[in-house]
Amino acid sequence: MSGNMNLTLKIWRQKNANAVGGFETFNVKNISLDSSFLEMLDILNEELELKGVEPVAFEHDCREGICGACSLVINGRPHGPLDKITTCQLHMRHFKDGDIIWIEPWRAKAFPVIKDLIVDRTSFDKIIQAGGFVSVDTGGVPDANAILISKESIETATDAAACIGCGACVAACKNASAMLFVSAKVSQFAVLPQGQPERYLRVEAMVKRMDELGFGSCTNTYACEAECPKGISIRNIARMNRDYFMSKIKSENVEM
Amino acid sequence: MIKLDSKIPPGQIQEKWTNHKFNMKLVNPANKRKYDIIVVGTGLAGASAAASLAELGYNVTVLTYHDSPRRAHSIAAQGGVNAAKNYPNDGDSIYRLFYDTLKGGDYRSREANVYRLAEVSNNIIDQCVAQGVPFAREYGGHLDNRSFGGALVSRTFYSRSITGQQLLLGAYSALSRQVGLGKIKMFTRREMLEVVVVDGTARGVVARNLVTGEIENYSAHAVCLATGGYSRVFYLSTNAMYCNATAAWRAHKKGAVFANPCFTQIHPTCLPLHGDQQSKLTLMSESLRNDGRVWVPLKPGDKRKPKDIPERERDYILERKYPTYGNLAPRDISSRAAKEACDEGKGVGDTGQAVYLDFADSIKRLGKKVIDERYGNLFEMYELITAENPWEVPMRIYPAPHYTMGGIWVDYNLMSSIPGLFVLGEANFSDHGANRLGASALMQGLADGYFVIPYTIGDYLAGTKFGTVKNDNPEFKKEVDNINDLTKKLLSIKGKRTTDDIHRQLGRIMWNKVGMARNEKGLKDAIKEIRDLREEFWQNVNVPGSGEDLNISLEKAGRVADFLELGELMAVDGLDRNESCGGHFREEYQYEDGEAKRNDKKYAYVSAWEYKKAGDWKLIKESLNFEFLKPTVRSYK
Numbered sequence A: 001m002s003g004n005m006n007l008t009l010k011i012w013r014q015k016n017a018n019a020v021g022g023f024e025t026f027n028v029k030n031i032s033l034d035s036s037f038l039e040m041l042d043i044l045n046e047e048l049e050l051k052g053v054e055p056v057a058f059e060h061d062c063r064e065g066i067c068g069a070c071s072l073v074i075n076g077r078p079h080g081p082l083d084k085i086t087t088c089q090l091h092m093r094h095f096k097d098g099d100i101i102w103i104e105p106w107r108a109k110a111f112p113v114i115k116d117l118i119v120d121r122t123s124f125d126k127i128i129q130a131g132g133f134v135s136v137d138t139g140g141v142p143d144a145n146a147i148l149i150s151k152e153s154i155e156t157a158t159d160a161a162a163c164i165g166c167g168a169c170v171a172a173c174k175n176a177s178a179m180l181f182v183s184a185k186v187s188q189f190a191v192l193p194q195g196q197p198e199r200y201l202r203v204e205a206m207v208k209r210m211d212e213l214g215f216g217s218c219t220n221t222y223a224c225e226a227e228c229p230k231g232i233s234i235r236n237i238a239r240m241n242r243d244y245f246m247s248k249i250k251s252e253n254v255e256m
Numbered sequence B: 001m002i003k004l005d006s007k008i009p010p011g012q013i014q015e016k017w018t019n020h021k022f023n024m025k026l027v028n029p030a031n032k033r034k035y036d037i038i039v040v041g042t043g044l045a046g047a048s049a050a051a052s053l054a055e056l057g058y059n060v061t062v063l064t065y066h067d068s069p070r071r072a073h074s075i076a077a078q079g080g081v082n083a084a085k086n087y088p089n090d091g092d093s094i095y096r097l098f099y100d101t102l103k104g105g106d107y108r109s110r111e112a113n114v115y116r117l118a119e120v121s122n123n124i125i126d127q128c129v130a131q132g133v134p135f136a137r138e139y140g141g142h143l144d145n146r147s148f149g150g151a152l153v154s155r156t157f158y159s160r161s162i163t164g165q166q167l168l169l170g171a172y173s174a175l176s177r178q179v180g181l182g183k184i185k186m187f188t189r190r191e192m193l194e195v196v197v198v199d200g201t202a203r204g205v206v207a208r209n210l211v212t213g214e215i216e217n218y219s220a221h222a223v224c225l226a227t228g229g230y231s232r233v234f235y236l237s238t239n240a241m242y243c244n245a246t247a248a249w250r251a252h253k254k255g256a257v258f259a260n261p262c263f264t265q266i267h268p269t270c271l272p273l274h275g276d277q278q279s280k281l282t283l284m285s286e287s288l289r290n291d292g293r294v295w296v297p298l299k300p301g302d303k304r305k306p307k308d309i310p311e312r313e314r315d316y317i318l319e320r321k322y323p324t325y326g327n328l329a330p331r332d333i334s335s336r337a338a339k340e341a342c343d344e345g346k347g348v349g350d351t352g353q354a355v356y357l358d359f360a361d362s363i364k365r366l367g368k369k370v371i372d373e374r375y376g377n378l379f380e381m382y383e384l385i386t387a388e389n390p391w392e393v394p395m396r397i398y399p400a401p402h403y404t405m406g407g408i409w410v411d412y413n414l415m416s417s418i419p420g421l422f423v424l425g426e427a428n429f430s431d432h433g434a435n436r437l438g439a440s441a442l443m444q445g446l447a448d449g450y451f452v453i454p455y456t457i458g459d460y461l462a463g464t465k466f467g468t469v470k471n472d473n474p475e476f477k478k479e480v481d482n483i484n485d486l487t488k489k490l491l492s493i494k495g496k497r498t499t500d501d502i503h504r505q506l507g508r509i510m511w512n513k514v515g516m517a518r519n520e521k522g523l524k525d526a527i528k529e530i531r532d533l534r535e536e537f538w539q540n541v542n543v544p545g546s547g548e549d550l551n552i553s554l555e556k557a558g559r560v561a562d563f564l565e566l567g568e569l570m571a572v573d574g575l576d577r578n579e580s581c582g583g584h585f586r587e588e589y590q591y592e593d594g595e596a597k598r599n600d601k602k603y604a605y606v607s608a609w610e611y612k613k614a615g616d617w618k619l620i621k622e623s624l625n626f627e628f629l630k631p632t633v634r635s636y637k
């Protein structure tokens, strides 16, 4: 069933990291209300391909809101107009015939544009590499039930661990701060017994790396929480700040 | 001619792996750093393998086409991971998990592999917990379990409906730790396009840098492919959009035989199709069948709202046909039951291509809170996509291609028919036979990566004399030239159809003729249609842009070109197998009541296909010997 929505799209196009980008205007026709936003872009891209024009490059994969690949600023909002979903979960029934839709990439110094709507988010991986883990090798671990964890702790840890690493929090923040993302990983381990031995080392190392990578500082505007598709709470930031403060008291490398 | 040796160790089933571990050669710890290993893919199988191998001291190079290792398709698994812990005290054991998995696979897998899988399953849970994976807990702090299709015990560990994500993030953090320590070199946005074979052994890969378009060489002493499954050959599937068979297929064309390509799994609980603009199908976790009841109206063509159809005019198809397992019957059986109901005109919704999955009874029995805790985010996801509220109206579900049991043939050590090329996770064919049980793919991926490959690769390395192969070896240059030629060819066709358009057509052929139910004529037609389509692709596809840049059209075209060859082999394999087993249902071979008719006399073998040239394969049969469990008719009644 094709539908009957016709739309005007203003899409950011940029040939590569060094090129100057700008908005281009496209029209799409007969879009079904039940299509997803990315399916609407697929239709545009197929039309472009048929004309021998390079399609608009955008990132996506699972289309179920879990891989964290999709990443568009739609009409000024990361992941579009609805709360707590990713772009790939956005459906066209939330738009109407004749709408003009602005589509841009994440914008942050630590996320440079690679092409069109695709940005480089490897800085997130680098922060995890600095300490976002429990140092345990394969094998030689105790029976799983030897570590008891209360339901409450596991719920808090899972809430934090649900972060998909999409970067909307950074894109939403006027300082391009990565605090919500980092605090989610720090919190997951901070509330679990497995995370205790490295608790303060971890937060120290991750925050240091975050600062080096050019993310901005947090000035408590809560824009990150509002745009996070997974509802990661800013309480995690408070927890991280507390742990970070403790780490500085305990740390050998005092530089306060 | 290629000779296959499964290398199954002798002895009692319980001792095989232990003895084998003892008999394998070990690499001296001080020498491990002299060996380079490439791992392609960072899903559960690849990430766990890379981390474990680096921890042992090997130099590991990891490639993925994703922008980050955390995006691998494993992230999307919802339901859970099996293990034989028997924490609920309900009669589980390693032997029972072995039995269930072998039976679930309809006796088309190797006993020894399946037993090993069950044996290491418990270590997986221990490992993941130690990493901080937040599995669900009981109030007392112990781990919670749920049951899953094809089993009568509760052995599935889970984390809400995001188990795959949590397991993958666990493996990803182990991998990241090794990247931080400098033991893993991580290359993202790299698509492996060829395995490089020097003097008959795998010595590296060639990959395209997806940002710059450059073709890069990576040399090593051994290569592990953990590149996932090929359900996207159907175009519409539950797999992520980028999932593809290219790595496996190119390895196949280099000499890695491909096993059981026609064994694919159609998952019973997916959201139905909304229309022709659809790009993929969404899985609703099978765990929903624990508390949801599958039904259709008794009368064909009954268009009343579900709540207006009284109990006695409903047909709870699975409960009626399979009283013992009921709504927990295995996937192939449940999918076919849904299709049959729709074929009889009893399907529901606008398209008539759906059955109900109803939670009303469970909500009444257990309360809203319990159901919300178990499935809250699945309910939300359903509503988001369909704009219908499953708390009030039953869900509508329909089967969709989901998992591929077939894959690159490997021996007990996970080595393919190319020495030095190992294949892990969904990309190999090893453990699930003709049908995979729920929550056992995550188990297999992690078993392969954490607990099998670290041992078996050492045996290979310690037992092999290596000449020096650097990435300026002429074999690399040859591969690079081939890839550049292919790119030029794709970009020069400038035809009238898009890659997606051709892919959709391939998908329709596969779904209609090589899908849930197959027959001789359909398979023969499919082979011809796929060949014609392949020809059309090479004459009429339009791939814009250049090879020296990020080019999503070019990436897609290369993958679809491979699907157009693989699809044919799936049909060829399905045609050879004149029996019904697991996910492979041949309409000619069924009992009166519609159940699958297996033929153990003639088909108790693995079909391993050796590539000759496009459209030409040679069948090698690896016969399956059942020493410990005698194949019986698989009954879930």
Ligand SMILES: Cc1cc2nc3c(=O)[nH]c(=O)nc-3n(C[C@H](O)[C@H](O)[C@H](O)COP(=O)(O)OP(=O)(O)OC[C@H]3O[C@@H](n4cnc5c(N)ncnc54)[C@H](O)[C@@H]3O)c2cc1C
Pocket: B040, B041, B042, B043, B044, B045, B046, B063, B064, B065, B066, B069, B071, B072, B073, B074, B075, B076, B077, B078, B079, B080, B081, B163, B164, B190, B191, B192, B193, B226, B227, B228, B229, B238, B239, B240, B243, B244, B246, B247, B283, B402, B403, B424, B425, B426, B427, B438, B439, B440, B441, B442, B443, B445
């Ligand atoms: C929606 C969904 C839900 C599921 N739920 C469950 C469940 O609850 N329980 C369960 O047991 N199983 C489940 N499964 C199945 C299971 O998730 C997969 O079988 C499993 O995760 C596959 O893991 P893998 O490591 O083999 O491959 P993948 O996770 O698919 O990873 C493949 C990797 O290879 C890389 N790659 C591929 N080709 C190339 C190339 N040419 N060059 C470079 N890199 C390449 C990719 O980038 C990726 O990193 C589910 C599957 C789906 C689709």
Ligand code: SF4
Pocket: A162, A163, A164, A165, A166, A167, A168, A169, A170, A180, A181, A184, A227, A228, A229, A230, A231, A232
């Ligand atoms: S915290 Fe939220 S917005 Fe930020 S990366 Fe994680 S999921 Fe995305």
Ligand code: FES
Pocket: A059, A060, A061, A062, A063, A064, A065, A066, A067, A068, A069, A070, A086, A087, A088, A089
């Ligand atoms: S495409 Fe995976 S989260 Fe959107």
